[in-house]
């Protein structure tokens with residue numbers, strides 16, 4: 457899945473885990489997947505190479521189609 461910088465909209469380079477880097481801005485970003493219902497961060501669950509996102513606030517498994525990733529600057 458492609459990730460784009462929230463500032464300059466260039467493609468972000470994946471680093472490790474949920475961290476991405478923008479070469480243009482020289483910044484590191486943390487990828488956050490908020491629940492579309494309650495906006496709380498979803499728990500990432502990895503099984504058999506697939507990643508599922510689960511809301512611990514009563515919304516259960518969230519379809520990846522409904523996810524809207526946010527990128528938070530880490531400096």
Ligand SMILES: [Zn+2]
Nearest residue numbers: 461464478481
């Ligand atoms: Zn950028």
Ligand SMILES: [Zn+2]
Nearest residue numbers: 491494511515
């Ligand atoms: Zn939720």
